[in-house]
Structures are given as C-alpha cells and as structure tokens.
Amino acid sequence: MTAPHRDLRLLQQxxxxxxxxxxxxxxxxxxxxxxxxxxxxxxxxxxxLRIDDRALAGPHAQKLGLGIAEAVRNARNAARASxxxxxxxxxxxxxxxxSPPAAEPVPRHQPAAPGPTRRPVExxxxxxxxxxxxLTDEEPQSGGDRW
Amino acid sequence: MNSEEKLYNLAKEIDARVAAVEQAAKTGDSLxxxxxxxxxxxxxxxxxxxxLVSVDLTRDAVAGQTGASLAAHVLRAITDAESAAxxxxxxxxxxxxxxxxxx
Numbered sequence: 001m002t003a004p005h006r007d008l009r010l011l012q013q014x015x016x017x018x019x020x021x022x023x024x025x026x027x028x029x030x031x032x033x034x035x036x037x038x039x040x041x042x043x044x045x046x047x048x049l050r051i052d053d054r055a056l057a058g059p060h061a062q063k064l065g066l067g068i069a070e071a072v073r074n075a076r077n078a079a080r081a082s083x084x085x086x087x088x089x090x091x092x093x094x095x096x097x098x099s100p101p102a103a104e105p106v107p108r109h110q111p112a113a114p115g116p117t118r119r120p121v122e123x124x125x126x127x128x129x130x131x132x133x134x135l136t137d138e139e140p141q142s143g144g145d146r147w
Numbered sequence: 148m149n150s151e152e153k154l155y156n157l158a159k160e161i162d163a164r165v166a167a168v169e170q171a172a173k174t175g176d177s178l179x180x181x182x183x184x185x186x187x188x189x190x191x192x193x194x195x196x197x198x199l200v201s202v203d204l205t206r207d208a209v210a211g212q213t214g215a216s217l218a219a220h221v222l223r224a225i226t227d228a229e230s231a232a233x234x235x236x237x238x239x240x241x242x243x244x245x246x247x248x249x250x
Contacts, residue, residue, distance in 0.1 A: 046199075046229070049222040051214035061209070065189070065202040068221060072199050 014090055019043075022083055029074035031067035035060055038071040044079050046072060164244055171243035175236035182228035185220045188212070195236055197229035 022042030030037050035055035039048040049072070055064050148156075176195040183190055189204040202221060209217060 046222065046225055049218045049225070051218040051221075053214040055214060056209060056212065056217070061206070064209070065204045068202040069199055072225070 011090075018086055018090055021086075022079075025079070025082065027075050027079040027082065029071055029078050031071040031074070033060060033063070033067060036064070036067040036071040038068075038075040040072070040075040040079050042079050042083050044076045046075075167243040167246065168240050171239045172236065175239045178235075180228055180232040180235065182224050182231065184224040186212075188217065188220050191221065191224045191228050193225070193228045193232045195232055197232040197236075199225055199229070 023045075025042030026039055026047070027042065028037060028039045033055075035052040037048075037050040038046065040046050049068065051064070051068070054060060055067065060067075174195075178195040179192050179200060180195070181190050181192050184202075184204070186208065187205060188208045189202070191202050192200045194200050202225075204217075204221075212220075
C-alpha cells in the first residue's frame with residue numbers, strides 16, 4: 001500500500017472515530033427564560049425537548065414557540081462550538097481566533113438561575129464540513145393566532 | 148470519434164453533472180418545509196437542509212397541554228420535519244444527477 005493510501009485510510013478511520021464521538025456527545029441549552037431545554041448530539045441532532053409547565057401560562061405562553069426555537073438553536077450552537085476545534089484538528093485547519101464573550105441577556109424573573117451551556121460561535125465561511133449535520137438556524141417568525 | 152474527443156465529451160458531462168447537482172442542492176436548501184405538530188398544536192418550519200426555523204403554536208390547542216406532552220409533540224414534529232427536508236434534498240440531488248447522466 002502506498003503512503004497516500006495509508007494517509008487516506010488513517011483519515012477515514014479518524015473521521016469515523018470523531019463521528020462516533022460526536023454522536024455520543026450531548027449538549028444541553030435553554031431558552032432565555034430558562035423554561036425550555038433542548039438536548040442535541042455533537043452532530044446537532046435533536047434528541048430531547050423539555051418544556052416547563054410554567055411556560056404554558058401567563059406571559060411566557062405567548063413566546064413559547066420562540067423559546068423552543070431558541071433553546072434548540074442554543075444547543076446546536078454549543079454542539080458546533082464544541083466540535084469545530086476537533087474538526088479543524090482532524091482536517092488540519094487553524095481554529096478561528098477566540099472572540100470576546102458575548103453579553104447574555106439575563107431574565108428578570110430568575111436572576112440567580114444558572115445559565116445554559118452556551119458558547120458563542122463564530123461562523124467561518126471558509127469552513128465546510130458538509131458530511132456533518134450542523135444546521136443553520138434563522139430567526140423565527142410568528143403571525144396570526146400563532147405564537 | 149477519437150480518444151481526445153471522447154475525453155472532452157466525458158469532461159463536459161462531468162461538469163454538467165456537477166453543476167446540476169450543485170443547483171439541486173442550492174434549490175433544496177432554499178425551500179422551507181412546514182410540518183404539522185400533532186393534535187393540531189401548530190406547525191414547525193425547517194429550512195431546506197433541515198435546520199429548525201420556527202415553531203408556531205396554536206394558542207387554544209396548547210392551553211390543554213402539559214409541558215411534557217407539548218414537548219413530545221413538538222419534538223416529534225421537529226425531527227420528522229428535519230428528516231423530511233433532508234430526504235427531499237437528497238431526492239432532488241439524486242434526480243439531478245440521474246437526469247444529466249441519462250442525457
């Protein structure tokens with residue numbers, strides 16, 4: 001076997017191992033009001049969704065749809081932030097420079113609650129890992145009698 | 148047809164197939180997919196590649212739910228929608244590749 005073939009085999013093996021690690025990893029994040037929790041794999045696949053009963057009542061209920069989308073987006077951002085260095089290391093790319101921490105909005109009704117495991121992600125247009133299912137979220141919209 | 152012409156035609160066919168697949172992927176990415184949430188609770192919308200865009204809940208229907216039951220319905224709708232969008236995108240790409248190859 002020639003050296004390039006060995007390298008390719010090694011890369012495939014390492015990619016497979018990384019894929020398995022990402023599939024086994026779990027990332028949990030919450031909506032800003034802490035009432036919706038989403039759990040995703042390291043690949044961004046949504047595994048679990050929890051909605052606090054308090055989210056169904058009062059002023060929270062009107063923003064429940066937004067909260068669900070936000071929790072899922074936050075969990076996927078955390079997964080992406082965690083996996084990007086590993087992907088960069090595997091494919092020999094330099095990781096993006098660290099960015100200053102973004103200011104997190106603190107919910108007024110729960111100032112002491114612990115925040116989600118959320119880290120800001122710097123999107124890098126030059127990166128392309130299409131074999132991994134890291135999905136881009138857009139701002140949700142609502143209208144009519146929907147929340 | 149000599150071998151150079153054959154190679155040229157083959158390269159042209161490969162280029163056309165790549166372009167068609169890229170266009171299909173682009174089209175697939177740009178098409179949102181809306182999935183109903185069970186029990187008439189609303190809809191979820193995902194983008195063409197399967198990413199969650201929004202969750203729109205129907206007020207009256209949600210009022211009779213618990214957090215756990217609503218979460219189960221919404222989770223199923225999101226995963227179904229994301230799977231359907233990914234499958235649709237793959238079908239479009241496969242169809243584009245087949246179409247160029249059969250010309």
